[in-house]
Amino acid sequence: MAIGLFLGLALALMRLSGMWPLSATSWFYIWFMRGTPQLLQLVFIFDALPLIGLRFDTFTTAVIGFALNEAAFSGEIIRGGIISVDRNQSIAAKSLGMGPTLTLRRIIMPQALRPILPAMTNDTISMLKLTSIASVIFVNELTFRAQQIVGQNFKFFTVFAAAAVIYLVMTSVISIVQAILERRFSLEKQPLPGSATAMGRFFGFRGIEKPVAAPASYIPASPPPPDPDAVPERVADTSDWIELLAEQQRETREHKDEPFVVCTDVHKSYGPNHVLRGIDMTVKRGEVVTIMGPSGSGKSTLLRMVNHLEAIDDGEITVDGKYVGYEVVKGKLKPSRDLSRARAEARIGMVFQHFNLFHHFSALENVVEAPIRVYGVSKQQAHEAARRLLIGVGLGGHLDHLPHRLSGGQQQRVAISRALAISPKLMLFDEPTSALDPELVSEVLSVIRRLAEAGMTLIVVTHEVRFAKEVADRVIFMDEGRIVEEGPPAQVLGNPKEARTRRFLQLVEREEGTF
Numbered sequence: 001m002a003i004g005l006f007l008g009l010a011l012a013l014m015r016l017s018g019m020w021p022l023s024a025t026s027w028f029y030i031w032f033m034r035g036t037p038q039l040l041q042l043v044f045i046f047d048a049l050p051l052i053g054l055r056f057d058t059f060t061t062a063v064i065g066f067a068l069n070e071a072a073f074s075g076e077i078i079r080g081g082i083i084s085v086d087r088n089q090s091i092a093a094k095s096l097g098m099g100p101t102l103t104l105r106r107i108i109m110p111q112a113l114r115p116i117l118p119a120m121t122n123d124t125i126s127m128l129k130l131t132s133i134a135s136v137i138f139v140n141e142l143t144f145r146a147q148q149i150v151g152q153n154f155k156f157f158t159v160f161a162a163a164a165v166i167y168l169v170m171t172s173v174i175s176i177v178q179a180i181l182e183r184r185f186s187l188e189k190q191p192l193p194g195s196a197t198a199m200g201r202f203f204g205f206r207g208i209e210k211p212v213a214a215p216a217s218y219i220p221a222s223p224p225p226p227d228p229d230a231v232p233e234r235v236a237d238t239s240d241w242i243e244l245l246a247e248q249q250r251e252t253r254e255h256k257d258e259p260f261v262v263c264t265d266v267h268k269s270y271g272p273n274h275v276l277r278g279i280d281m282t283v284k285r286g287e288v289v290t291i292m293g294p295s296g297s298g299k300s301t302l303l304r305m306v307n308h309l310e311a312i313d314d315g316e317i318t319v320d321g322k323y324v325g326y327e328v329v330k331g332k333l334k335p336s337r338d339l340s341r342a343r344a345e346a347r348i349g350m351v352f353q354h355f356n357l358f359h360h361f362s363a364l365e366n367v368v369e370a371p372i373r374v375y376g377v378s379k380q381q382a383h384e385a386a387r388r389l390l391i392g393v394g395l396g397g398h399l400d401h402l403p404h405r406l407s408g409g410q411q412q413r414v415a416i417s418r419a420l421a422i423s424p425k426l427m428l429f430d431e432p433t434s435a436l437d438p439e440l441v442s443e444v445l446s447v448i449r450r451l452a453e454a455g456m457t458l459i460v461v462t463h464e465v466r467f468a469k470e471v472a473d474r475v476i477f478m479d480e481g482r483i484v485e486e487g488p489p490a491q492v493l494g495n496p497k498e499a500r501t502r503r504f505l506q507l508v509e510r511e512e513g514t515f
């Protein structure tokens, strides 16, 4: 079973890899093993392989046969689990500089295990019962042995009932392991009332579900335990936090107004769709730039290319004088071999429209993950900094809450804290408020406003005209993959030169009222 699972994981990863020889080999193996009777496979290993000098005893034959067969089925179950995890989870991990193995181990597999476990348990139980067919190669397994005993004493009912009880015990053990693992990887880490008994878990019923109150243990004991009542829901007084950020931005202040993000003639296509058509953009150190434009104009694509979440087709982008994820080889730009490391070194924080928090981690765990795993910060230091950041954005009472127990505005504030925890030199915001209810928008915007006050370099894709007027140093308006107009907010938003900008602003004004 264990061998089958291990091989199954390898087959699933091979099928999902972008390399077609691996993917095709895995596909062929799965197709063949699932398409041929297991009985034939056992007979083949036992009778045909000796012809080429591979001779195994009956027990080893059974182990190999079942493991190879199990690998094909578990491979597909594991692949199904992996692809069921939202793609945005790995995009968020990438943006934090996490490499493929770390992302698979820490982010994807713990979430994939939830759908994998029930299917895998079914499969294991089926396999266990199927072991009876090993008797054809004279493996002395349970059913075969029962038949032999019945042949001697003719007590059909007693002997077969005993065999059934032994099977039931074995399959029950597997079901209990499943229940324990499901609980371990459940998003409901806190015990659910009505489902806390082992019997309840075993049989899969939950009793009467009641709303779960946050247990007292939500508030960590040290350092300073924040009182949930004392931390208001609005963004807390963050002088301490702002000081920390302002301290981090010292270099920014010393070199203020130097070019920091430089995009030169950047092009990007998705198939025939030419999304970016020659973008030239410079963002200075400490500058706050908002990018606006109609849907599909390429704003998010441009943002994702700054930290190399998307590759550039033509042109170049530098951040702090360096290419992110490219190296110059013989005068030409080549993708870096270690892209995750390049992203991590660039220290670019990114906040997404749909937050992309890691669903299986609490708010605090979301924030400490990259500092500990990617940047090697000690656990204690990372936890202290994360608490400080989360308290700073008014979430001191929610440190141990999983994302689905937080409102959209709270989730976005965790996402901002997570990006800030890597001490970014640049923050990218991709429509950070467009998935939020109107009353939650201001709590997120006020955090971004504070980052601007701390002197951080920010590029914010947003349609919040009032926010852009108040906070941005410059507004860039994009349409059809080009920059149509850029300048100070008062000019671009108050008195746009281009008819296209005017039309867009009129539409936004109509939707959101006067700004």
Ligand SMILES: Nc1ncnc2c1ncn2[C@@H]1O[C@H](COP(=O)(O)OP(=O)(O)OP(=O)(O)O)[C@@H](O)[C@H]1O
Pocket: 270, 273, 275, 293, 294, 295, 296, 297, 298, 299, 300, 301, 302
């Ligand atoms: N991964 C992708 N594969 C294929 N096409 C894509 C991909 N990402 C974006 N596009 C396409 O590129 C174009 C620009 O998308 P992008 O998300 O950058 O626009 P946007 O201006 O940010 O729009 P919105 O405000 O709606 O998010 C769209 O036509 C979109 O369908």
